[in-house]
Amino acid sequence: MRVAVADVGTNSTHLLIAEARPGGFRVLDTLKDRTRLGECLDEEDNITEEGYSCLAHSLRQFRELAASQGVQELRAYATSAMRGAPNGEAVAERLRAEVGVYPVIISGEREGQLTYLGAAGSVHFGLDNLLLDLGGGSLELARGGMGEAARVVSLPLGSVRMHAQFLSGGPASKPPRKPDLNALKAHALRLLSAEIGPFRLESGTRVFGSSGTFETLAAVILARTSPARPSAVNTVQGSEGAGVNGLSFSVAALGDLLQDLCRMTTAKRAKMPGLDAKRADIIVAGALVLHTALELLGAETVTVSAGALREGTLHEYLLEQRDWTSGLPSRQRSVLELAERFGANLAHARQVTLLSQNLYDRLQALGVLPGSHVSGGPAEDDLAANPRSLLSAAATLHEIGLLVGQSSHHKHSAYLIRHAGLLGYDPAQIDMVAQVARYHRKSVPKPSHPEYAALTPADQKTLAQLAAVLRVADGLDRSHSQSVRILDLHRQSKAEQGRGQPGLTLRVSGVHGLELGGVTQKGDLWEQMFGPLKIEVAEA
Incomplete structure (x- = not known):
């Protein structure tokens, strides 16, 4: 049995095609399209015609690729950008009618639960785990055991959202302005402090991170700490995060990197070893939110998981199918x-x-x-x-x-x-x-x-x-x-x-x-x- 799942995010849209195997699945193909839906919003946060066109093009590609692998139905979930758009449901219905794919808009809590499930299948979870998933529009904190999340909170602190709100006003030829950085950090602290209580670390709590931002930061830290391993960095950049899956880095190393990123222009950041050039503009906002959250939690290290929402969707589907047939x-x-x-x-x-x-x-x-x-x-x-x-x-x-x-x-x-x-x-x-x-x-x-x-x-x-x-x-x-x-x-x-x-x-x-x-x-x-x-x- 083959399954195709996709997630429509604020920054990018991902496709995963897999074949069920005893005890799990085998990935047949993946595709990523940087749709930047979060930048295609009008003054009232409605998705614009440009945003719709980009998304329709992406989902058409996904559907055709899935069909070429013998999968006729594409299961798609939409997250922060469509969730927050007043016309999100109308856009989803239009996509169903014109493209043949209906992206189901899910809550932030549901997003966190599915991402937790996807991460649990990619890295080794313990009895008490905390997962941070930073997307373009939101940050999810999920805490639970080895199988599923017991508590989830979703905050509007995504990297695209924070960059647009605080760091997009200055000239691209100069580093971000300190007042803007301070305002972003104060905003993140205010939202996080109100929700952080149940997520503070205890002895034995393992901390994990999921998302393209986490993977990019891990790749840059790896390049900085292991300059003699360029092949590892190239693997990270070309494999949808597989090269950094399970890689741990310290919050202190992230803090050092954040300081350097804040001193650079977008063009200079784009040339950093390990950094995905397409994230050079939003990486500062993402790194600042994550560093703020990890410090507030009291974390010392964090481990990267390449498993995310789409893997969680696939795991859930296979579990439901197994329970039903048995x-x-x-x-x-x-x-x-x-x-x-x-x-x-x-x-x-x-x-x-x-x-x-x-x-x-x-x-x-x-x-x-x-x-x-x-x-x-x-x-x-x-x-x-x-x-x-x-x-x-x-x-x-x-x-x-x-x-x-x-x-x-x-x-x-x-x-x-x-x-x-x-x-x-x-x-x-x-x-x-x-x-x-x-x-x-x-x-x-x-x-x-x-x-x-x-x-x-x-x-x-x-x-x-x-x-x-x-x-x-x-x-x-x-x-x-x-x-x-x-x-x-x-x-x-x-x-x-x-x-x-x-x-x-x-x-x-x-x-x-x-x-x-x-x-x-x-x-x-x-x-x-x-x-x-x-x-x-x-x-x-």
């Missing part, structure tokens, strides 16, 4: 094999399956759907007694028809399910799975549809109920971001329903604009079967 009963594993054979987007298939099962269980608990099993009763794999299992199969396979074509792919999916040799199901069960998948989009079941008309009235009702659940579940992952979580489903109170027909309220988190539109578009059959559905979005 818990499937035998018939559902045969369904998964069919989905893989026809190139389905397994992440989306898994999310829609889990959402469908969750909705089905909650409808049963409310008595809207008849109970199918009780303690000691039939298991999930007993298809004759449990329509939930048919729903699970249809949810996993609902998009396999995309292999044939986008147009009418719901009908193509039904055809493939009927004729692809699905094991462990009798013909009537296969037909039900095929019809539920067929109605996941477009038309609802109608008496004029021959396959639907051939069912008994009882089976027609079951089909319509299952398809109604699948349509809403699919709408809840319209962005293919796998971010939505169902928190509650309850009957509407009189206050909630107003003067309308009684219905149900679904409370969710992690919803994007596409999901809300998807549920509205696909909630027609649900309303026919269960009454009006109101979506309530929980605050992040």
Whole structure:
């Protein structure tokens, strides 16, 4: 299985294509594009047309490269620049429509958690670790154990942001002005001091750093301390940080370097051994923020991790996939094999399956759907007694028809399910799975549809109920971001329903604009079967 992930940052956009292997993954290709999105903002922080064009060009390249490696779907996350832009969601939707990639805008806390996961796969974490991740727009502090972050804070102290705010006013032909440097440091101290308490170091705490700025600073320090190792510096500059992964340097050495950087012009910094010339303008702001943070924390040394957000995204995906497949009963594993054979987007298939099962269980608990099993009763794999299992199969396979074509792919999916040799199901069960998948989009079941008309009235009702659940579940992952979580489903109170027909309220988190539109578009059959559905979005 091959996966492509990308992160859209304030300074640059990265792509990682990898193939799953037992216990991890093998990198097939990477690509980096310095989009400088943080410099393409208007006075209200909206992303400009220039910024959109740069990002669209980059994501098109990424999508084409992923397709050349046999990966049809690119999973992309966007961070600080798009997160802070009032038109960020509109830009993401436009990219989906015009480029075919939807960059999901994630919170700073989510960014820190994923970056921590990526770093944990690149360097050796101990029982107590502190990770600093400095991007172009924000600085994340994440603290946790060997596997995941327990506490994350995100601060608007990114290198591009700080350079633009404090150091861009002076002439490029001269070093930064001392008053500007002092103002930047005072600003960083003010924001950090308010949040630093839970992150102060204890005995045994290991400190790590992730980001292009950390890698560049490590490369320069390596060049300064080991001038006889030019090959090491060249490796650092040409390998996306792999050459400095695991390299430690002292905070004192960083302080010495910072003093020298502050005395140089941008042109002179660009000629420093180990320094990426494209970072020569923003490196002072980044180094100053990091040195301030590390001193405030009480750190003496820091270790560089080349693993970051995109690696964390990939690790999370593989972990979710492993947990999902290991818990499937035998018939559902045969369904998964069919989905893989026809190139389905397994992440989306898994999310829609889990959402469908969750909705089905909650409808049963409310008595809207008849109970199918009780303690000691039939298991999930007993298809004759449990329509939930048919729903699970249809949810996993609902998009396999995309292999044939986008147009009418719901009908193509039904055809493939009927004729692809699905094991462990009798013909009537296969037909039900095929019809539920067929109605996941477009038309609802109608008496004029021959396959639907051939069912008994009882089976027609079951089909319509299952398809109604699948349509809403699919709408809840319209962005293919796998971010939505169902928190509650309850009957509407009189206050909630107003003067309308009684219905149900679904409370969710992690919803994007596409999901809300998807549920509205696909909630027609649900309303026919269960009454009006109101979506309530929980605050992040």
